[in-house]
Amino acid sequence: MSAPGSDAILQRMMALHPKIIDLTLDRVWRLLAALGHPERDLPPVIHIAGTNGKGSTLAMVRAGLEGEGKRVHAYTSPHLARFHERIRLAGQLITEPDLTAVLDECYAANGGEAITYFEITTCAAFLAFARTPADYTLLEVGLGGRLDATNVVDRPVLTVITPVSLDHQQYLGETLPEIAGEKAGILKRLVPCIVGPQEEEALDVIEARAERLGAPLLVHRQHWHAYAERGRLTFQDERGLLDLPLPNLPGPHQIENAGAALAALRHLGAGEAAHDAAVTRADWPARMQRLREGPLPASAPGLELWLDGGHNPSAGRAIAATLAQLPARPTWAVSGMLNTKDVAGFMTPLAGHLKGLIAVSIPGEAATLPAEITAEAATRAGIPAETAPSVEAALAMIAARDPSARVLICGSLYLAGSVLRANA
Incomplete structure (x- = not known):
């Protein structure tokens, strides 16, 4: 429309x-x-x-x-x-x-x-x-x-x-x-x-x-x-x-x-x-949602893609507990957050579950945290991190290094919305 x-x-x-x-x-x-x-x-x-x-x-x-x-x-x-x-x-x-x-x-x-x-x-x-x-x-x-x-x-x-x-x-x-x-x-x-x-x-x-x-x-x-x-x-x-x-x-x-x-x-x-x-029968998008179809999964068919819009320390703990229950698989995050959020509090619970993190800025959001600052916060939390210009670019980076990895796109409902629109 x-x-x-x-x-x-x-x-x-x-x-x-x-x-x-x-x-x-x-x-x-x-x-x-x-x-x-x-x-x-x-x-x-x-x-x-x-x-x-x-x-x-x-x-x-x-x-x-x-x-x-x-x-x-x-x-x-x-x-x-x-x-x-x-x-x-x-x-x-x-x-x-x-x-x-x-x-x-x-x-x-x-x-x-x-x-x-x-x-x-x-x-x-x-x-x-x-x-x-x-x-x-x-x-x-x-x-x-x-x-x-x-x-x-x-x-x-x-x-x-x-x-x-x-x-x-x-x-x-x-x-x-x-x-x-x-x-x-x-x-x-x-x-x-x-x-x-x-x-x-x-x-x-x-x-x-x-x-x-x-x-x-x-x-x-x-x-x-x-x-x-x-x-x-x-x-x-x-x-x-x-x-x-x-x-x-x-x-x-x-x-x-x-x-x-x-x-x-x-x-x-x-x-x-x-x-x-x-x-x-409950349906609630962007809450540990598995992305199986659409342009993003098609662009990196070996990756197992998940999407979550959680953005505070409690959400970080919930995501970490969910990852702990999934079958063992190398796991990366692609993360973008707003500048009003407790980034360290969100990242810290994830540290033991991630092989690495690619930080992005949230497209179209004036309050986005710059990708570089998100990456710095992840690094301080104990997660190896770098940046990418977009979610698509981040997925390509992960696929090139770890083609069968699990990837969690996370950090903001605004990022989740951008991903769902891009993957429609």
Whole structure:
């Protein structure tokens, strides 16, 4: 699709505020009022926050609900290849005519007032959701929780908080308790919350806020357990035990994400079909995604290509744990990162798993870390590193030296999106 109408409107929306991120709800409330408050007419909402795993957890909840025949709206961010990925209406990506219509309506209703790109596009998603019948609405927090543009629904049926760790400190606070406080901002009075694995100091903050609001918590290792056993996933809560296949999303961290999704589905009253679908049918690109087809695999047919958009220390640890479980094979990384990220914290867990790393700058991203600085950080972390002008060039370098290697392209969702577009 060349130059769709939505692209032009989205470009205009980028100019409505000088900052990409400016956390407050005032502008969102103003525009929602001008639109007739579509957030009050959404199908029952499940609101998901967290530093890591919220997208995978949402994907599993959606797969589970759809496995029972439910129609599910889903709002996620950022998109990888095209904006339409952010808005899923009753199971289907929003169409170009529908997207253009709601974007145009929001742009007109905003009247040229200052509003961030994420805020106005979130309002557009609410407008689309309110006008399309469905059984549930899944909302993924964009950043934080308390002041995120999605946090305008007074009475969700359920909230979920996946693992909280250090990330986006410039917006959410420098300490884990501060960041947990922002994530816990999605808790609502008397509304139950599923809580994934947490550091003790983060859990203390979540529990304290829940107590003030009378919000019942279903906490990992207190109210539910999920673990791998004999090549299967075991889930247990007060209702009993489930014996399920391992998640189709690869990586040991997906066991706990699946646990949070199953806890959510059990709370919603979903049955056996939903439980099985949650772990066998979930789809979430750029999370340890194997690239088997397309121009990139074709350019180096001996390489085993993987793609992951993780970009913080917790993601680095999760990727390292996944690599440790894969069959032994010389493994390289091609990595590009943003200049706002903890590069050393991401790289350090990978050091024992990589033969080498080729650093690249992320094409088209003003905030990209120069490839030379990424390479220097990798070297300091104990990974032999050099640079290449592009992902394609990096793959060619690796193929020439190690033609049957495993290659992980990683470090940023923006890099992952660039790769998926190039490999389409």
